[in-house]
Amino acid sequence: xxxxxxxxxxxxxxxxxxxxxxxxxxxxxxxxxxxxxxxxxxxxxxxxxxxxxxxxxxxxxxxxxxxxxxxxxxxxxxxxxxxxxxxxxxxxxxxxxxxxxxxxxxxxxxxxxxxxxxxxxxxxxxxxxxxxxxxxxxxxxxxxxxxxxxxxxxxxxxxxxxxxxxxxxxxxxxxxxxxxxxxxxxxxxxxxxxxxxxxxxxxxxxxxxxxxxxxxxxxxxxxxxxxxxxxxxxxxxxxxxxxxxxxxxxxxxxxxxxxxxxxxxxxxxxxxxxxxxxxxxxxxxxxxxxxxxxxxxxxxxxxxxxxxxxxxxxxxxxxxx
Numbered sequence: 001x002x003x004x005x006x007x008x009x010x011x012x013x014x015x016x017x018x019x020x021x022x023x024x025x026x027x028x029x030x031x032x033x034x035x036x037x038x039x040x041x042x043x044x045x046x047x048x049x050x051x052x053x054x055x056x057x058x059x060x061x062x063x064x065x066x067x068x069x070x071x072x073x074x075x076x077x078x079x080x081x082x083x084x085x086x087x088x089x090x091x092x093x094x095x096x097x098x099x100x101x102x103x104x105x106x107x108x109x110x111x112x113x114x115x116x117x118x119x120x121x122x123x124x125x126x127x128x129x130x131x132x133x134x135x136x137x138x139x140x141x142x143x144x145x146x147x148x149x150x151x152x153x154x155x156x157x158x159x160x161x162x163x164x165x166x167x168x169x170x171x172x173x174x175x176x177x178x179x180x181x182x183x184x185x186x187x188x189x190x191x192x193x194x195x196x197x198x199x200x201x202x203x204x205x206x207x208x209x210x211x212x213x214x215x216x217x218x219x220x221x222x223x224x225x226x227x228x229x230x231x232x233x234x235x236x237x238x239x240x241x242x243x244x245x246x247x248x249x250x251x252x253x254x255x256x257x258x259x260x261x262x263x264x265x266x267x268x269x270x271x272x273x274x275x276x277x278x279x280x281x282x283x284x285x286x287x288x289x290x291x292x293x294x295x296x297x298x299x300x301x302x303x304x305x306x307x308x309x310x311x312x313x314x315x316x317x318x319x320x321x
Contacts, residue, residue: 002094002095002096002097002098003035003036003037003097003098004033004034004035004036004097004098004099004118005034005035005036005037005097005098005099005100005101005114005118005196006036006037006038006039006078006082006097006099006100006101007025007036007037007038007039007100007101007103007114008039008040008041008075008078008079008100008101008102008103009021009022009025009038009039009040009041009103009104009105010040010041010043010071010074010075010078010104010105011040011041011042011043011045011049011053011105012042012043012044012045012068012074012105013045013046013047013049014045014047014049014105014106015045015047015048015049015052017105017106017243018040018049018053018105019052019053019056019057020108021103021104021105021106021107021108021109022038022040022053022056022057022060024107024108024109024110025038025103025109025114026038026057027109027111028109028110028111028112028113028114028115029114031111031112032111032112032114032115033114033115033118034114034115034118036097036101036114037061037097038057038059038060038061039060039061039062039063039078039081039082040053040057040060040061040062040063041063041065041069041074041075041077041078042062042063042064042065043065043067043068043069043070043074044064044065044066044067044068050062050064061078061081063077063078063081065077069210070210070212070213070214071192071208071212071213071214071217072207072208072209072210072212072213072214072217073208073210073213075102075207075208076207076208076210079100079202079207080207082096082097082100083095083096084096084100084202084203084207085203085206086206086207087206088203088204088205088206089203089204096199097199098122098198098199099118099121099122099196099197099198099199100196100197100199100202101114101117101118101194101195101196101197102192102194102195102196102197103193103194103240104192104193104194104242106193106242106243106244107193107194107240107241107242107243108240108241108243109240109241110238110239110240110241112238113132113238113239113240114238116235116237116238117130117131117132117194117196117235117238118196120184120233120235120237120238121196121197121198122198124184124231124233125231126229126230126231127198127230127231127232127233128197128198128200128201128225128228128230128231128232129189129190129195129196129197129198129201129222129225129230129232129233130184130190130196130232130233130234130235130238131144131145131187131190131191131193131194131195131196131232131233131234131235132144132194132235132238132239132240133179133234133235133236133237133238133239133240134191134193134194134239134240134241134242135239135240135241135242136241136242136243136244137241137243141176141179142242142244143173143174143191144190144191144193144194144234144242145174145187145188145189145190145191145232145234146172146173146174146187146188146189146191147169147172147173147174147187147188148172148188148189148219148222148223149172149219149263149266150172150275151275151278151279151282152170152171153170153171153172154263154279154282154283154286155282156170156171157286158282158283158285158286158289158290159286159289174187174234178234178236179234179236180236181236182236182237183236183237184233184234184235184236184237185233185234185236186231186232186233187232187233187234188222188226188232189218189219189222189223189232190218190222190232190234191218191242192217192218193240193242193244194238194240194242195218197225198230201225201228201230204228204230205221205224205225205228206224207221208220208221209221211265212262212265212266213258213261213262214255214258214259214262215258215259215262215263216259216262216263216265216266217262219266220266220269220270223270252310252311253310253311253313253314254314256311256314256315256318257314257317257318260283260287260318260321261318261321263279263283264276264279264280264283264321267279283318283319283321284319287315287316287318287319288319290311290315291312291315291316294308294311294312294315295308295312
């Protein structure tokens with residue numbers, strides 16, 4: 001008989017955070033269910049993560065990769081071992097879990113969150129994906145779901161704009177009132193930090209596109225899921241603490257390149273040529289501004305010569321994409 005849920009956590013040099021994520025996840029599962037199998041994919045960490053996980057959580061299904069496969073590749077390596085196929089439309093074994101929960105290593109699960117998501121996934125009309133209400137470590141609100149990005153979001157990310165736009169539809173945000181009502185609501189995509197999918201969705205749409213090493217991979221998959229006539233919901237009653245960016249902050253310049261390479265790939269794949277042309281121009285202008293800001297930060301003593309040079313090289317790499 002298939003288990004209810006497989007949980008997949010991808011980790012890269014976040015040993016303490018990953019252990020905390022596992023502790024809070026298991027506390028929640030043991031108290032509230034559902035019956036679950038937990039997988040951790042370690043992307044060649046150098047901080048002793050695999051040994052620490054084996055020692056404290058021998059029940060975890062651990063995949064210790066010998067290189068960093070990124071978020072998409074790491075999750076896919078677990079999904080394949082669970083038994084899912086890369087190829088959309090391929091029916092898999094009936095012993096597979098009813099759902100898969102992709103959970104970041106920098107999360108702490110609040111009591112009842114996992115079961116609340118699982119219940120919503122099988123209760124809401126045509127639900128294919130559900131995501132939790134996220135909060136920062138200090139308990140403050142964090143957006144956990146977004147509209148698909150457009151040109152306006154690029155402008156807001158790269159240039160000074162009125163403050164009210166940051167929380168607006170123009171920046172992909174849903175109204176905080178929707179979260180405060182406490183009822184599930186339809187969204188374009190959830191953040192990849194908490195992404196629970198029905199088994200049938202994975203069978204129908206395939207896995208993550210590994211051309212996205214980091215960033216936008218959940219947006220790409222969500223577009224495919226929406227096009228396959230499944231719905232995606234945010235579930236405010238399920239709360240998860242998300243510390244955000246704990247892996248990517250370790251390699252900031254490379255993360256800049258990863259982010260904009262992924263955004264351009266997504267635009268090229270799904271958006272009309274005119275919109276892609278405009279996106280490239282906005283991004284190149286934005287990188288010019290970022291170079292100037294890095295120079296200013298260096299002149300004011302805010303960053304070192306090495307930091308300035310690494311950032312400027314990253315911005316110039318983005319300009320050449």
